[in-house]
Amino acid sequence: MKRIVAFVLLMAALCVQMSANEVNLIGNVPARKAMSLNGDWNYIIDVQEEGYYDYRMNVTQWGFFQNAKPQRPEDLVEYDFDKSPTMKIPGDWNTQDDRLFFYEGTVWFYKKFKVDSSELREGIRKLLYFGAVNYEAIVYVNGRREGRHVGGFTPFCFDVTDRLKAGENVVIVKVDNKRNVSNIPTVIFDWWNYGGITRDVLLLEVPTVYIENYKIELAKADAKAKQRDILVSVQLNQQKAGETITLSIPELKLKQTLTTDAEGKAATTLKVSSKTLSLWSPQNPKLYKVDLTINNETLSDDIGFRTIETRGKQILLNGQPIFLKGISMHEEKAHGGGRANCEADARELLGWVKELGCNFIRLAHYPHNEYTVRLAERMGLLVWSEIPVYWTIDWKNAATYDNARRQLTDMIHRDQNRANVIIWSIANETPHSNERDEFLGNLAQHARTLDTSRLISMAMEVTGASNYKNRLRDNMNKWVDVVSFNQYIGWYRDVNDAPKMEWEIPYEKPVIVSEFGGGAKAGYHGPKNQRWTEEFQENLYIENTAMLDKIDGLSGTTPWILKDFRSPRRVLPEIQEYYNRKGLFSDNGEKKKAFYILQKWYEGK
Ligand code: GCU
Secondary structure, three states, X not given: OHHHHHHHHHHHHHHHHOOOOEEOOOOOHHHOEEEEOOEEEEEEEEOOOOOOEOOOOOEOOOOHHHOOOOOOOOOOOOOOHHHOOEEEEOOOOOOOOHHHOOOOOEEEEEEEEEEOHHHHOOOEXXXXXXXXXXXXXXXXXXXXXXXXXXXXXXXXXXXXXXXXXXXXXXXXXXEEOOOOOOOOOOOOOOOOOOOEOOOOEEEEEEEOOOEEEEEEEEOOOOOOOOEEEEEEEEEEOOOOOOOEEEEEEHHHOEEEEEEOOOOOEEEEEEEEEOOOOOOOOOOOOOOEEEEEEEOOEEEEEEEOOOOEEEEOOEEEEOOEEOOEEOOEEOXXXXXXXXXXXXXXXXXXXXXXXXXXXXXXXEEOOOOOOHHHHHHHHHHOOEEEEEOOOEOOOOOOOHHHHHHHHHHHHHHHHHHOOOXXXXXXXXXXXXXXXXXXXXXXXXXXXXXXXXXXXXXXXEEEEOEEOOOOEEEOOOHHHHOOOOEEEEOOEOOOEOOXXXXXXXXXXXXXXXXXXXXXXXXXXXXXXXXXXXOEOHHHHHHXXXXXXXXXXXOOOEEEEOOOOOEOEEOOOOOOOOOOXXXXXXXXXXXXXXXXXXXXXXXXXXXXX
């Protein structure tokens, strides 16, 4: 009996020790003092999770996270990270090891790094930050479990200060990308399930009391207003009153001192003359350097000032109607697939977006990496950002809802200061039900509690009401600012009937066609009724753009999709070969004929 009690107490202790050291998401990571842990990481493919469970499927104390080494010649240790292969981090495992192309399961990652004793001084905290890990990460530092994170496209970080030691330290991450019906996304989705540590890993250095996040936005105002209000709110990492924060925007000659309240918050409104403020727009992506200083530590960011709102069926940017000339895009490198994860990747893909003549981009179907959002902001590209509440989610599962809500919260907290982000999307093509309406309605309301300066939308579906009448009927219309829907006239239905189509969208709100398109294999030519030829796709774009011109209240579109992308659902030999071929560019960066149709249509917009 005593042995059982001891075991239970040990497990309880482990659980307490295993309690996550996760800290709230820290904003503006690019401006923080950081040591990069990017580079070569050793990895072990662990199909049966031998490194986590014993042979009775109990979580073992002697797992791979202990990084054990034989101490005596007779010792038995059946793994060795230092002798295991390496791969580049950030990076998905599917495109770095042929054995992992289709793999869905656990891979362990291992990285040694040095910390100088001077970095472990009083008043300094060390945060271990991950830009994203798909799908589940369990993180250990020097053998201690720091915590667990789920969700493959949003950042997270742990305070590891009291675990680090001067000299060599070890971080080990158990990554598991197995799909699960209660995950977000669920078990089926039309993109590749790239697994691994797919974005940057950084060891951040912050003072004990630091600016955790902030929000700086331009208040809406009448177009003729002579003065504009810049709303500022700042949040410390601690509920500490009396901390002094100096805020300055040198180019606008604005400077103000704020003092935090008992919750560690501070807020103010800066007044600026309309004449001197240059508003951010696609034509003028003006950013201002903003400095936030606390205890002689300055955090700088580049902030754009603009307003986005709707009026009837119009979307207004800085009070003026705008047509969103967009394109949808997955987060995949321009050539050969694999997760895009650096500035160079973003530059190549967004260069294509600009060449197409776009002012808008739908980052489908999940939050993309921060490089892409920030570069798009500098290039004057407006952004639709989305969480992967995609298709047939486990609507009745409270844990699933909490997961979606957490991903939505982190997406907003990471990018809430990016002027180019104008739409938060909470879903894509979800089947109608009361549970789904409640789930998404709650998400929409939650988004509004976090951010009232942007629009809420989601990609809905139209139903063919009769032969040529298309009707949008979705209870979610009351929760969104912009009604958006996907339609595939000419591809999944009515191949030759686009010109006859009529559209019934009974909502006094702007409309975005968030997807239309069709597939083509680059270089495959033939008559325009021959499926998969470039001519078929070209004709589809000719007919669809003409049809879109007839949709009342159309405020924009993001055709599907910039480039061919990997999908396990697309298996047609010689044509798809595990690629979705609806791209205007091939998976090797070749333009297809349809590219020029959309480019020309946008020129006329
Ligand atoms: C759907 C879905 C996309 C998918 C596309 C297609 O609308 O939103 O994720 O890739 O259609 O069928 O190609």
